[in-house]
Amino acid sequence: MNGSGILDRRGTIFIVLVLAAGVLVPASNLLLSPSSPFYVSDYLVPLLGKYLCYALLAVAVDLVWGYCGVLSLGHGAFFALGGYAMGMYLMRQIGARGVYGNPVLPDFMVFLNYKELPWFWLGFNHFPFAALMVLLVPGALAFLFGWFAFRSRVTGVYLSIITQAMTFALMLAFFRNDMGFGGNNGLTDFKDILGFPITAGTTRGALFFASAIALVGGYLICRGLVVSKYGKVLVAVRDAESRTRFLGYKVANYKLLAWTLSAMLAGVAGALYVPQVGIINPGEFAPANSIETVIWVAVGGRGTLVGAALGALVVNAGKTWFTGVLPEAWLFALGALFVVVTLFLPRGIIGLWGDVSERLRKPKPDQVPEAEAPAKAAE
Amino acid sequence: MEPIAQSLLYLDNISVVFDGFRALNKLSLTIEEAEMRAIIGPNGAGKTTMMDVITGKTRPTAGEALFAGVHDLTTMDEADIAQLGIGRKFQTPTVFDMHTVEDNLLLAVKSDRRAFANISWRRTSHEKARIGELLERIRLKDQRHRKAAELSHGQKQWLEIGMLLAQEPRLLLVDEPAAGMTDQETADTADLLRDIARTRSVVVVEHDMQFVRDLDVKVTVLHEGSVLAEGSLDQVSANERVIEVYLGR
Numbered sequence: 100m101n102g103s104g105i106l107d108r109r110g111t112i113f114i115v116l117v118l119a120a121g122v123l124v125p126a127s128n129l130l131l132s133p134s135s136p137f138y139v140s141d142y143l144v145p146l147l148g149k150y151l152c153y154a155l156l157a158v159a160v161d162l163v164w165g166y167c168g169v170l171s172l173g174h175g176a177f178f179a180l181g182g183y184a185m186g187m188y189l190m191r192q193i194g195a196r197g198v199y200g201n202p203v204l205p206d207f208m209v210f211l212n213y214k215e216l217p218w219f220w221l222g223f224n225h226f227p228f229a230a231l232m233v234l235l236v237p238g239a240l241a242f243l244f245g246w247f248a249f250r251s252r253v254t255g256v257y258l259s260i261i262t263q264a265m266t267f268a269l270m271l272a273f274f275r276n277d278m279g280f281g282g283n284n285g286l287t288d289f290k291d292i293l294g295f296p297i298t299a300g301t302t303r304g305a306l307f308f309a310s311a312i313a314l315v316g317g318y319l320i321c322r323g324l325v326v327s328k329y330g331k332v333l334v335a336v337r338d339a340e341s342r343t344r345f346l347g348y349k350v351a352n353y354k355l356l357a358w359t360l361s362a363m364l365a366g367v368a369g370a371l372y373v374p375q376v377g378i379i380n381p382g383e384f385a386p387a388n389s390i391e392t393v394i395w396v397a398v399g400g401r402g403t404l405v406g407a408a409l410g411a412l413v414v415n416a417g418k419t420w421f422t423g424v425l426p427e428a429w430l431f432a433l434g435a436l437f438v439v440v441t442l443f444l445p446r447g448i449i450g451l452w453g454d455v456s457e458r459l460r461k462p463k464p465d466q467v468p469e470a471e472a473p474a475k476a477a478e
Numbered sequence: 479m480e481p482i483a484q485s486l487l488y489l490d491n492i493s494v495v496f497d498g499f500r501a502l503n504k505l506s507l508t509i510e511e512a513e514m515r516a517i518i519g520p521n522g523a524g525k526t527t528m529m530d531v532i533t534g535k536t537r538p539t540a541g542e543a544l545f546a547g548v549h550d551l552t553t554m555d556e557a558d559i560a561q562l563g564i565g566r567k568f569q570t571p572t573v574f575d576m577h578t579v580e581d582n583l584l585l586a587v588k589s590d591r592r593a594f595a596n597i598s599w600r601r602t603s604h605e606k607a608r609i610g611e612l613l614e615r616i617r618l619k620d621q622r623h624r625k626a627a628e629l630s631h632g633q634k635q636w637l638e639i640g641m642l643l644a645q646e647p648r649l650l651l652v653d654e655p656a657a658g659m660t661d662q663e664t665a666d667t668a669d670l671l672r673d674i675a676r677t678r679s680v681v682v683v684e685h686d687m688q689f690v691r692d693l694d695v696k697v698t699v700l701h702e703g704s705v706l707a708e709g710s711l712d713q714v715s716a717n718e719r720v721i722e723v724y725l726g727r
Binding site for chain 1 (some may be wrong): 535572596597645
């Protein structure tokens with residue numbers, strides 16, 4: 100186990116690297132000439148930005164799965180809802196520049212003969228409102244879902260299956276044209292965000308930076324939780340739920356808090372993802388997406404937060420490379436990766452790294468355990 | 479509120495029926511303040527079900543269960559009952575394997591149990607002192623930074639008893655504390671429980687007759703979900719029906 104403070108060595112390295120990337124990637128894209136070896140191309144900036152959003156999603160999943168034992172196979176739903184909230188804002192920013200030139204109604208509504216804006220689209224022309232919805236909609240859904248599931252003491256595989264059903268149901272709903280979210284085409288053709296053209300290099304750079312900040316912020320929130328006594332109770336719930344109950348803890352409330360917060364972080368990840376990829380459609384609710392997220396966390400190292408982010412980056416980089424070289428083999432490679440990690444690396448990349456560095460360090464049996472150091476300093 | 483019953487724990491005519499099977503059949507039992515009681519009985523006599531009813535894990539089909547004369551245990555959940563001051567030790571030692579010995583005790587020490595309150599928690603000097611005291615008492619002082627998973631079976635049993643004490647319960651329910659222990663550990667455990675029972679009520683479920691003899695307290699014999707006999711160990715072992723149940727029909 101690492102130190103008990105919020106910032107341990109691993110976390111500090113992680114934060115420094117993410118922040119450095121957050122500054123250097125946009126800077127090299129904007130300031131260097133394309134012939135420079137350090138130039139990051141216009142294609143690469145939003146691609147890497149997308150990875151950062153996935154990393155935040157993975158951290159959110161790790162909070163509930165790694166520390167609380169709730170295996171969510173439906174976190175893609177919270178990610179997509181955050182994405183839709185942002186997409187609705189971006190749609191309203193198009194204004195009269197759409198194909199049909201309607202100043203209020205997005206193109207797909209004109210096409211589907213809407214006479215006026217549905218009530219749930221009201222307010223989305225204001226960024227602060229949309230930003231609030233990015234947090235509130237996934238948060239409220241997660242709260243309701245968790246309220247019923249955790250109070251009825253649904254756990255394990257059964258809970259995983261309902262989370263899967265939840266995201267599948269939402270996918271079917273969002274595919275319908277009369278839901279008012281653009282049907283299977285989703286929301287796209289965005290023009291600008293907060294008044295800045297969405298495809299401009301500076302906007303892309305700013306979105307990349309914002310994603311890096313969100314990842315660091317999300318990490319710090321989760322890390323703060325898991326090192327607190329609340330976090331110790333979460334781990335206790337994961338390992339011996341009924342024991343925790345007999346100690347007097349209301350297990351359902353502990354789970355509900357982590358679950359709701361995790362959904363909100365997933366929503367933020369989705370909201371930053373949409374302007375960088377330029378589209379949100381119901382395919383984001385597909386159960387396969389949520390399962391893939393779980394694989395990222397497993398590959399990186401469950402219950403470490405940093406590992407989850409690392410897994411998201413590594414697997415997605417691999418995916419980008421693989422789908423370029425051998426597109427039809429990617430799913431087999433992903434499946435094989437999951438099997439290999441489950442069988443040989445139960446603690447993921449982070450666990451492997453820990454084992455290797457421990458062996459190199461040659462442990463001394465009488466060494467003072469790390470956890471004791473802060474306690475001694477306090478005395 | 480005026481206490482309905484004077485005893486600390488008052489069970490009256492409790493029945494628990496699972497799919498037609500009567501796990502408890504009109505069981506009545508009272509435990510006084512600072513009393514230690516041993517409960518024995520063959521497998522399936524209802525010992526564990528009785529503990530489940532008292533701790534809120536199982537709702538009785540019929541009957542009354544009162545704590546301290548006023549609290550109706552049949553309407554409360556496990557967490558509320560635990561906060562009321564009823565602690566439970568399971569048959570197989572159940573500790574938090576991934577936490578250190580110290581953190582296991584920290585989670586058990588009587589404190590605010592609400593989720594939000596524990597986010598902004600800081601270790602208090604009271605908690606630190608209390609944990610030090612408990613580590614001394616359960617003889618795990620040198621193991622405080624080890625993960626609970628690395629402890630021996632007997633040490634885990636003691637750690638769980640320590641966690642029970644940390645909750646400062648008024649009533650402790652202890653399920654087979656001596657299971658899997660060496661003779662020396664068994665004798666030490668009997669001493670520890672007797673010591674605890676000076677200030678708190680303790681109910682011990684046990685199979686090991688030597689251990690029950692070491693405890694030297696009033697014994698209740700359960701059979702087929704109700705009380706068969708009650709008295710000192712010598713009295714109940716002389717009871718013909720008890721002999722019949724234990725030695726087979």
